[in-house]
Amino acid sequence: METIPFLFYYVTPYVAVIVFFGGIGYQLYRWGQKSQVRSHLSLYPRPESVGGRVLDALIDMFTLKGLFRVNKPLWAGGFIMHMGLLFVLGGHVRAFTDFYFLWDLLNWGDEQVHTFSAIAGTIAGTLFTLPLIYLLARRWSGAVKWLSTPEDFFLLFLLIGIGLTGFHMRLLQEVHVRELHAFFKGLVTFGWQPAPASAGGSFIYHFALVQLLMVYFPFSKLMHTIGVLYSKMVARS
Amino acid sequence: MLTKFFETVRQRINRPLQYYEDICVRCGACADACHFYAVSGDPIHIPAYRIMLIKKLIQSSPSGNGTFLDWYRESRQTDERTAAELERALWECTGCRRCAVYCPFDIDAALIVSAGRYSLLQEGIGPEMVAEIGNAEVSKGEIIDVIKDFYLEQVEVLEKQLQEEFAPGLRIPVDKEGARVLYIPLVGEHATVPMTKIFHAAEEDWTLSMFTATNHSFFVGDTAKAKQAAHWIIQEARRLGVQAIVYPECGHATRTALQYFDAWFGDEIADIERVNVVQLVASYLAEGKIQVQSGMFNTPLTYHDPCNLGRNVGAFEEPRALIRAVATDLRELTPTRELNWCCGGGGGLIAEPEMKDVRMKAGQPKVEQIQQTGAQWVVTACENCKTQLGDLNEQYELGVEIKGVVDLIADALVI
Numbered sequence: 105m106e107t108i109p110f111l112f113y114y115v116t117p118y119v120a121v122i123v124f125f126g127g128i129g130y131q132l133y134r135w136g137q138k139s140q141v142r143s144h145l146s147l148y149p150r151p152e153s154v155g156g157r158v159l160d161a162l163i164d165m166f167t168l169k170g171l172f173r174v175n176k177p178l179w180a181g182g183f184i185m186h187m188g189l190l191f192v193l194g195g196h197v198r199a200f201t202d203f204y205f206l207w208d209l210l211n212w213g214d215e216q217v218h219t220f221s222a223i224a225g226t227i228a229g230t231l232f233t234l235p236l237i238y239l240l241a242r243r244w245s246g247a248v249k250w251l252s253t254p255e256d257f258f259l260l261f262l263l264i265g266i267g268l269t270g271f272h273m274r275l276l277q278e279v280h281v282r283e284l285h286a287f288f289k290g291l292v293t294f295g296w297q298p299a300p301a302s303a304g305g306s307f308i309y310h311f312a313l314v315q316l317l318m319v320y321f322p323f324s325k326l327m328h329t330i331g332v333l334y335s336k337m338v339a340r341s
Numbered sequence: 342m343l344t345k346f347f348e349t350v351r352q353r354i355n356r357p358l359q360y361y362e363d364i365c366v367r368c369g370a371c372a373d374a375c376h377f378y379a380v381s382g383d384p385i386h387i388p389a390y391r392i393m394l395i396k397k398l399i400q401s402s403p404s405g406n407g408t409f410l411d412w413y414r415e416s417r418q419t420d421e422r423t424a425a426e427l428e429r430a431l432w433e434c435t436g437c438r439r440c441a442v443y444c445p446f447d448i449d450a451a452l453i454v455s456a457g458r459y460s461l462l463q464e465g466i467g468p469e470m471v472a473e474i475g476n477a478e479v480s481k482g483e484i485i486d487v488i489k490d491f492y493l494e495q496v497e498v499l500e501k502q503l504q505e506e507f508a509p510g511l512r513i514p515v516d517k518e519g520a521r522v523l524y525i526p527l528v529g530e531h532a533t534v535p536m537t538k539i540f541h542a543a544e545e546d547w548t549l550s551m552f553t554a555t556n557h558s559f560f561v562g563d564t565a566k567a568k569q570a571a572h573w574i575i576q577e578a579r580r581l582g583v584q585a586i587v588y589p590e591c592g593h594a595t596r597t598a599l600q601y602f603d604a605w606f607g608d609e610i611a612d613i614e615r616v617n618v619v620q621l622v623a624s625y626l627a628e629g630k631i632q633v634q635s636g637m638f639n640t641p642l643t644y645h646d647p648c649n650l651g652r653n654v655g656a657f658e659e660p661r662a663l664i665r666a667v668a669t670d671l672r673e674l675t676p677t678r679e680l681n682w683c684c685g686g687g688g689g690l691i692a693e694p695e696m697k698d699v700r701m702k703a704g705q706p707k708v709e710q711i712q713q714t715g716a717q718w719v720v721t722a723c724e725n726c727k728t729q730l731g732d733l734n735e736q737y738e739l740g741v742e743i744k745g746v747v748d749l750i751a752d753a754l755v756i
Contacts, residue, residue, distance in 0.1 A: 138356040142604035148655030171445045175370050248369030250384035254413045328364035332446055338357045339447035
């Protein structure tokens, strides 16, 4: 195998995982170093009980209902994209293992699972990628154009790239899930297996872009995934 | 340059501010929230821009510009232009937090504005008047003995006047030990007269403070001085042994009392309740301690939620209950409550003559809101709002009258 593919299959994944988790840990440590604020910086209305406030924060996190009230187009872009992401991540369980109990329950063979996967994956990928294109396009006009930095564009192109390479794998290659299982299990157990041949060329692009995302994640605004609950609880304190 | 600014702002970046800097995704939802931006279209007024400006200045590499990372993160050079931009970004803001309501992460841009203002102050940059008034409030406690006699004289004159005009048995107790509540007025009779009448009608065991409620150091982001100014009131409350401190129709003072005092004073304040007049008077009404003439005011009126009483402290329903008890035609502004537009006069801007043009411009969304209701009276419960609304009324020829909530109640009292 040539050097570059070899690096991205068997070397950089470990770097990506270490930097991803280590980086997040470092940021949490860095945030923890800053002094807490004991004043009640609450916004109203808000529920009385602490439990009520946590629930309110979580509901707003998962539905973005506050944003829906004030900016419906932006809500649509953000909400649908994140829903798509949720489904895509759920589907990616199938890169490592499978929902055997579900297939048994439905009495589905390989063919049926494959067809379902093609449809579900395409829907999830579309829900993820199309809104990203809208979110990218909107950064060239309105107030947000004054705010947008190179990071915002880089991340959007990166995520769209991950979505498109995922489509390529899904629709234009015939991915054999068992090969993926073996490959990833090999990485985890250090008993390395051949790169999944059935995925052809697009797997390495997809895999490499995801690793780039993982390495960049802790040092970017993607940390909003980790910080959002704290921020919302400050506004309910 | 601006070394003191940077030193100070770095120290002031606490946990919430660091989170805000790191998790803001620059979605721009906040832009639609800000009344300054709505009128100007100037990016400096976008709440997230204010946060990012400070972030970009702090993260600039020591060598200055030129590295790839500097380009990528849009690091900013510190120069004259930056100082001017910073001053505008941090002072053309009323700290209303409407942006935080819009933000998907509830990021409080007003918090960075507060930290930034204080940091700029270390460089001597920023409107001077606000800080000066703040200093006077801090030192008031030190000179209180000197002005006490004069103050008592003025109170006596007012007391006699009200005994003649309103009720013979009316008293304005000052320095009364063991009173139940300590009422903190504002400068000027208008903040004392209505509440004196209401306390009399409710047979409240109250005492008038020697101090006034305003806290201009808070506007400047000088939390140490804000705490010092407020501490005179806490000391007075403890000395007199009151159970509650009652704040007047003043937005920011109420906000500091309800949001900040616990953290500032801990045990010292733990057994003393803090309440705003509209909350107290609403409870008097609900408990039947005062009677008002129902339907006394037929004029179409609207209620303007002061940012610091509404979205910042949660007192939405009490003023409305009071107004409905005495008025027949209360029209809501659109949008209302936590989404209500700021009047444009908060954040200390009223105190600074050179900011008048800015706040007159920023008040345009408020003007449109009022015009839409067709109301002839605008009722509110914050001194700065009243001043700002009065100025807007004049500038934009709205033809309305500005009233306080407690004014209406005091005028409608049935003794």
